Amino acid sequence: MQEADFYTLLEDGHIACHLCAHACRISPGKAGVCKVRLHKDQKLFSLDYGHLIAEHADPIEKKPLFHFLPGSQAYSIASPGCNFRCAWCQNWEISQTCDMTSIEDIPFTTPENVVARALASGCESIAYTYTEPTIFYEYCRDVGRIAKANGLRNVFVTNGYMQKEVVKDMATWLDAANVDIKAFDDAVCKRYMGAHLQPVLDSCEAMVREGIWLEVTTLLVPGLNDDQTQLEGLAAFIAGNLGKVTPWHISKYYPNYEYDAAAPTSMRSIQNAVSIGRNAGLKYIYVGNAGVELPTRCHSCGEVLVERDGFHPRVNRIKQGHCPYCHTKIPGVWSGD
Ligand code: SF4
Known part of the structure; x- marks a missing residue:
């Protein structure tokens, strides 16, 4: 078990978890809504740290x-x-x-x-x-x-x-x-x-x-x-x-x-x-x-920039993050960025 970040031990002995918006208040020996953060010995532990499914x-x-x-x-x-x-x-x-x-x-x-x-x-x-x-x-x-x-x-x-x-x-x-x-x-x-x-x-x-x-x-x-x-x-x-x-x-x-x-x-x-x-x-x-x-079309000139077959781009005309037709910057993260 790995000690968690984003928590506070409260005066009444509960732990307040600040990781997600559920903001669980966790009693000793119990876990939060996610079931993977456990209150043990006045600390909060991440139970699934490094356990990859x-x-x-x-x-x-x-x-x-x-x-x-x-x-x-x-x-x-x-x-x-x-x-x-x-x-x-x-x-x-x-x-x-x-x-x-x-x-x-x-x-x-x-x-x-x-x-x-x-x-x-x-x-x-x-x-x-x-x-x-x-x-x-x-x-x-x-x-x-x-x-x-x-x-x-x-x-x-x-x-x-x-x-x-x-x-x-x-x-x-x-x-x-x-x-x-x-x-x-x-x-x-x-x-x-x-x-x-x-x-x-x-x-x-x-x-x-x-x-x-x-x-x-x-x-x-x-x-x-x-x-x-x-x-x-x-x-x-x-x-x-x-x-x-x-x-x-x-x-x-x-x-x-x-x-x-x-x-x-x-x-x-x-x-x-x-x-x-x-x-x-x-x-x-x-x-x-x-x-x-x-397809992905340039938001400025409307030309087709990326065509896909399912999860695979068949054609990608974006050049260094720009439309090759009107040179507008295409929002995103592109190779070379
Ligand atoms: S659901 Fe889990 S991560 Fe979210 S506040 Fe509760 S204990 Fe923390």
Whole structure:
């Protein structure tokens, strides 16, 4: 067990965890909502530090990050657990079923080993993904600092539920994040994820302020988050608070885990979300999991810059981060940056 950061021992003997917006108040011998941070002997411990449940080299486009070193591979790691309880979680076997005993059975991997494996596999970045990286933050940071010193970039695929001081800390070593804004209605977030909306929006704004490259994803779950009001609100938030050039990935839902009340997202619903995004002025909208490839077009002249086959760029005309037709700087992180 590794002692955690971001906590305070309270006068009444509880521990207040400041890592994520749940802000758990934890009794001795108990763990927080995430089940992987334990109060023991007046200290808080990260139970899943270095216990990796997944390790793969993935295309960076799979995260999805489309404006970040396109065509590169990201060495992708995860520890078990999550601080959300999404009923349709696609990775529920590793995010929702952990307990203290099952974590102990997972072998320990040093941060140095992760970086060595990433370098040996030719990856250009390390992605903290599949489960929620915020809840194994100390490990991510330890890996990330070594990775950065070795010329690798670092990316988070996250629900964005970390506290503000954590975003500030992340900015010292993290290059990019994809934040999943799962709904734009606090009641929906509370009921289906066990969390609130505002902290996620605050994190997105803080990441942009801190210079972390940000892309946003929304899985469209029919009848739950694909109504006009939520989508217009979300698109307006991205355009107004994060910037019109922030990429928005609209993703198709398929029934999974405990939620089968909705059929897979229809193309009509996806097209509606794309239209709402365009009406809000968003320049970079993408569709995922639906067999639809929307190319990257220059937000200034409209020329096609990147065409993809699934997760693989088939054509990439971006030259040193600029449009070759009108020479506008294309927002993102590009090779040579
Ligand atoms: S990381 Fe979040 S869920 Fe886990 S103990 Fe801390 S505040 Fe609670």
